[in-house]
Amino acid sequence: MEFFKAKPSIPFMKQRWLAAAISGVIFLCSIVSLSFHGLNLGLDFTGGTQAEVAFTQTISANTLRQQLIDAGFHQATVQAFAKSNNADNAFSVRVGLRPSLTQEQLKAQLLQAMPGATINSLEYIGPTVGKQLLTNGILAVVLAFVGTMIYIALRFEYRFALSAAIALVHDPVLILGVFSFFHLEFNMIVLTALLTVIGYSLNDTIVVYDRVRENFRKIRQLPPLEIMDLSINQTLSRTIMTSGLTLIVVIALFVYGGQSVHGFSLALIIGIVVGTYSSIYVAGSLAVAFGLTRSSLIPQQRVVDDRP
Amino acid sequence: MNQYPLWRYFLIAFLIIFGVIYAAPNLYGTDPAIQVQPKSGQAVSADDINKIQQTLQSQSIIASAITQQPTGLLIRFKDTEDQLKAQGYVQAVMGDADTVALNLAPKTPHWLRALGAEPMKLGLDLRGGIHFLFRVDTQAMLSERLNADTHAIGDTLRKADIRYAHIALLPQDLKKNSEGGVSIVFRDASDRDRALSLLQRQGEYADYQFSSTQQNDRYFVQAVLSVAAATALQEQAVTQNLTTLRNRVNELGVSEPVIQQQGRDQISVDLPGIQDTARAKEIIGKVAMVRFQLVDVEHDPLVAANTGVIPFGDTLYQLDGRPYLVKDDVVLSGKSILNASSITGDDGRPAVSIRAGGGEISRFNRITGENIGRPMATVYIETKAVQHIVNGKIEITQQQFPKIISVATINSALANTFEIDDMESDYAAKNLALLLRSGAYTAPIVPISERTIGPSLGKENIHTGTLACEVGLLIVVIFMLFYYHLFGLVADAAVLLNVVFIVAIMSLLGATMTLPGIAAIVLTVGMAVDANVLINERIREELRNGVTPQASIYAGYERAFVTIVDANVTTLIVAVILFALGTGSVQGFAVTLIIGLLTSMVTAIFFTRAIINLIYGKQQRIEKLSIGIRV
Numbered sequence: 001m002e003f004f005k006a007k008p009s010i011p012f013m014k015q016r017w018l019a020a021a022i023s024g025v026i027f028l029c030s031i032v033s034l035s036f037h038g039l040n041l042g043l044d045f046t047g048g049t050q051a052e053v054a055f056t057q058t059i060s061a062n063t064l065r066q067q068l069i070d071a072g073f074h075q076a077t078v079q080a081f082a083k084s085n086n087a088d089n090a091f092s093v094r095v096g097l098r099p100s101l102t103q104e105q106l107k108a109q110l111l112q113a114m115p116g117a118t119i120n121s122l123e124y125i126g127p128t129v130g131k132q133l134l135t136n137g138i139l140a141v142v143l144a145f146v147g148t149m150i151y152i153a154l155r156f157e158y159r160f161a162l163s164a165a166i167a168l169v170h171d172p173v174l175i176l177g178v179f180s181f182f183h184l185e186f187n188m189i190v191l192t193a194l195l196t197v198i199g200y201s202l203n204d205t206i207v208v209y210d211r212v213r214e215n216f217r218k219i220r221q222l223p224p225l226e227i228m229d230l231s232i233n234q235t236l237s238r239t240i241m242t243s244g245l246t247l248i249v250v251i252a253l254f255v256y257g258g259q260s261v262h263g264f265s266l267a268l269i270i271g272i273v274v275g276t277y278s279s280i281y282v283a284g285s286l287a288v289a290f291g292l293t294r295s296s297l298i299p300q301q302r303v304v305d306d307r308p
Numbered sequence: 309m310n311q312y313p314l315w316r317y318f319l320i321a322f323l324i325i326f327g328v329i330y331a332a333p334n335l336y337g338t339d340p341a342i343q344v345q346p347k348s349g350q351a352v353s354a355d356d357i358n359k360i361q362q363t364l365q366s367q368s369i370i371a372s373a374i375t376q377q378p379t380g381l382l383i384r385f386k387d388t389e390d391q392l393k394a395q396g397y398v399q400a401v402m403g404d405a406d407t408v409a410l411n412l413a414p415k416t417p418h419w420l421r422a423l424g425a426e427p428m429k430l431g432l433d434l435r436g437g438i439h440f441l442f443r444v445d446t447q448a449m450l451s452e453r454l455n456a457d458t459h460a461i462g463d464t465l466r467k468a469d470i471r472y473a474h475i476a477l478l479p480q481d482l483k484k485n486s487e488g489g490v491s492i493v494f495r496d497a498s499d500r501d502r503a504l505s506l507l508q509r510q511g512e513y514a515d516y517q518f519s520s521t522q523q524n525d526r527y528f529v530q531a532v533l534s535v536a537a538a539t540a541l542q543e544q545a546v547t548q549n550l551t552t553l554r555n556r557v558n559e560l561g562v563s564e565p566v567i568q569q570q571g572r573d574q575i576s577v578d579l580p581g582i583q584d585t586a587r588a589k590e591i592i593g594k595v596a597m598v599r600f601q602l603v604d605v606e607h608d609p610l611v612a613a614n615t616g617v618i619p620f621g622d623t624l625y626q627l628d629g630r631p632y633l634v635k636d637d638v639v640l641s642g643k644s645i646l647n648a649s650s651i652t653g654d655d656g657r658p659a660v661s662i663r664a665g666g667g668e669i670s671r672f673n674r675i676t677g678e679n680i681g682r683p684m685a686t687v688y689i690e691t692k693a694v695q696h697i698v699n700g701k702i703e704i705t706q707q708q709f710p711k712i713i714s715v716a717t718i719n720s721a722l723a724n725t726f727e728i729d730d731m732e733s734d735y736a737a738k739n740l741a742l743l744l745r746s747g748a749y750t751a752p753i754v755p756i757s758e759r760t761i762g763p764s765l766g767k768e769n770i771h772t773g774t775l776a777c778e779v780g781l782l783i784v785v786i787f788m789l790f791y792y793h794l795f796g797l798v799a800d801a802a803v804l805l806n807v808v809f810i811v812a813i814m815s816l817l818g819a820t821m822t823l824p825g826i827a828a829i830v831l832t833v834g835m836a837v838d839a840n841v842l843i844n845e846r847i848r849e850e851l852r853n854g855v856t857p858q859a860s861i862y863a864g865y866e867r868a869f870v871t872i873v874d875a876n877v878t879t880l881i882v883a884v885i886l887f888a889l890g891t892g893s894v895q896g897f898a899v900t901l902i903i904g905l906l907t908s909m910v911t912a913i914f915f916t917r918a919i920i921n922l923i924y925g926k927q928q929r930i931e932k933l934s935i936g937i938r939v
Contacts, residue, residue: 002936103585104589118762120762121760121765122759123758123759124755124759125756126443126756126757128756129441129757132571133891136889136890140885140886140890143889144885148878148881151878155874189894192897195885196879196883196901199878199879199882199883200835202878202879203835203878207842210871211871235845237845238841238845241791241845242841245787245841246834246837246838248787249780249781249784253776253780253827255779258768258772258823260433260823261776261827265827
């Protein structure tokens with residue numbers, strides 16, 4: 001079985017203005033959503049108490065929310081879980097910081113407010129921990145960017161590193177945009193996924209860049225833009241195959257992995273799709289736009305050595 | 309061209325056997341169990357075993373197996389409910405002499421265990437339990453220390469007849485970068501200069517940096533606690549708390565607790581298995597107390613011990629088999645003790661040096677001055693939760709266990725610093741210093757985050773995690789086989805082997821598997837297959853270009869190698885950053901990802917090449933490769 005019977009020759013570079021437009025729109029939408037909606041920061045970052053509760057009787061999220069509000073938990077958020085295996089009615093209940101109560105008292109109050117509930121897990125995060133986790137998270141994102149860029153700059157060239165970085169900014173921003181627009185909870189584990197996407201998305205970019213370097217060596221006549229096109233086309237079936245397979249396993253994780261990894265796998269799903277797009281359309285054309293030529297990849301002496 | 313030497317096949321066979329053996333224990337699973345361990349270090353007696361069996365029977369808890377082990381008596385149960393119930397009852401029956409710990413006993417067969425193969429540890433999210441994050445309140449301890457030193461400096465100056473107008477803690481706005489200090493105001497310059505030289509000479513205040521200033525007709529001395537001293541103090545507080553927490557947690561009856569420092573002043577505590585946060589906090593939060601009391605020399609302790617008649621206002625204690633009558637009046641309480649350390653005394657014998665401060669000192673000074681030549685005892689009081697069975701139900705009560713840990717003769721009136729000389733050995737001195745510190749004022753710990761995960765949720769997480777892993781694997785395996793035929797089958801074997809390797813290495817390292825860790829395995833399945841996709845696509849490309857099959861295989865592996873390494877390194881960089889900055893479950897994810905990426909390079913390149921060489925390497929002329937294309 002093959003994706004392309006003949007060698008594919010899709011004119012990716014010709015479509016680069018279209019791609020730029022799409023990227024711009026996506027980027028803008030994400031930024032707009034982020035600045036208006038903000039992020040629904042998870043317990044890890046805000047602090048507070050979150051309980052996973054299950055009921056034997058049927059109960060709706062709204063009833064539950066009302067019960068909690070009646071009991072004095074005005075800011076309580078209630079989220080129904082996707083049907084899990086042994087509990088038909090499972091919810092995640094989150095209440096803000098209550099400095100005056102101990103966790104045991106709070107637990108007792110929650111149980112009182114929700115008759116018939118069993119608490120499967122209870123998590124409390126203090127305000128300082130939240131801040132610290134957020135700082136560490138932001139630091140991790142910055143370090144991940146800088147670290148990978150340095151590696152690409154060392155292994156290839158600074159123009160590659162720069163364009164890979166720009167193409168890369170796409171992916172986390174769009175993921176953040178989606179999480180903001182749909183008001184999905186953004187917690188530590190989603191941030192982990194975000195970072196993983198940064199690493200993973202670079203895979204595709206690097207595979208293309210590797211091929212570009214090889215083609216510059218082998219083929220002399222072609223201008224950079226066509227080399228880029230050729231390289232992307234040559235690696236296309238690999239890109240589709242790998243991204244597709246990884247996407248499949250991540251979808252399996254989303255469907256079967258349970259509530260706790262939902263956000264994580266969703267972020268990865270978006271990241272893999274966008275990452276593949278950005279490494280095909282954005283990373284390559286940007287490198288050319290930054291003035292990538294044959295000589296920037298092949299040291300001059302090599303050219304002299306190659307002459308018969 | 310495509311032949312591996314024989315030794316490589318032996319190496320591969322060895323690696324596979326190795327991987328399978330060390331991954332195997334995870335297939336057998338674990339039983340919820342309790343472990344009964346006498347504190348004396350001896351085996352549980354037959355009488356006690358009988359007692360335990362009767363107790364379990366009377367509560368109709370069914371033990372699936374009871375085995376004697378070098379580490380104690382292991383009792384296995386069908387489910388965690390029985391296990392939790394049994395722990396309470398057995399602890400109550402056995403009393404204080406034994407620890408009864410919750411445990412997950414692996415069902416690993418004996419021959420595997422003999423090889424050192426153990427299953428992976430499961431994180432709290434997979435087995436249930438409690439996680440605490442404590443912050444050590446070093447600020448409270450620092451201000452306590454500063455307050456005590458303010459008193460002490462005032463005393464020193466008064467004793468030297470140096471008159472000062474005012475002494476106080478440095479005001480907040482003057483603190484700036486320093487950790488705080490003391491400011492003393494004098495009315496004339498000569499007093500100030502005398503005070504300055506006196507204080508600088510005193511070893512007690514070596515932790516301070518002194519400076520003097522003048523404002524109109526007021527003369528100041530500022531003593532600022534040096535940053536190094538403050539940091540040392542904070543570090544000591546955290547270490548102290550770590551030690552204390554470890555001791556307390558052991559009392560809780562949790563096997564495999566994880567207690568570690570996190571960041572500068574935080575301590576994370578993982579208590580797998582248990583569910584009762586209130587009780588856990590109660591036991592963890594208990595601080596031991598220490599105090600100095602005078603020994604009663606007017607009555608005979610031997611008589612009191614024999615007759616049981618204890619004079620009014622005294623308590624009878626034993627130390628090293630000797631009875632002592634100790635007066636109940638407290639001469640100096642633990643909260644006045646600032647620090648205790650073991651030193652070598654003036655006579656060259658081990659000694660313990662104690663620094664004290666606070667309002668009690670003047671009384672301490674007076675009473676010790678009146679009792680020179682008489683013995684003083686150090687009393688150490690521990691509070692423990694004791695379980696009893698009352699009417700078939702378990703009741704927990706708090707009980708204090710006081711004991712004396714040293715008796716020393718008072719040689720002079722004691723004040724802010726004093727020594728307990730002539731200790732038996734260095735070990736005894738160190739131990740006494742440790743006990744004094746742990747019973748003295750240490751920085752309080754505040755829980756800043758906590759998490760309870762029920763055992764059923766843990767089970768469900770394992771179930772869903774494994775299911776996702778299996779489904780993902782199955783789809784990938786089928787698709788690779790379908791797309792690359794024989795080459796796909798070889799890649800499939802490599803992917804499966806990779807999972808085996810990850811599990812084996814995690815088990816060997818004693819790393820903890822968490823739900824994000826399972827997610828990382830799922831993700832590595834996708835990423836590991838990428839290497840083989842790269843190789844196979846390259847081989848196809850070469851074939852399409854008319855290269856011979858043998859040369860295509862060769863070129864495919866050679867050229868793809870660099871790309872595979874480059875592509876994996878970026879993900880590795882990110883994983884290492886995650887490991888360095890993350891905590892708990894994020895680290896679990898990072899570790900698994902790092903291991904998975906490294907092993908995938910071995911399986912996807914080295915292992916598949918070996919198999920492909922085995923299949924095609926010997927054939928002189930190959931018409932066609934089974935890689936899913938027709939050329």
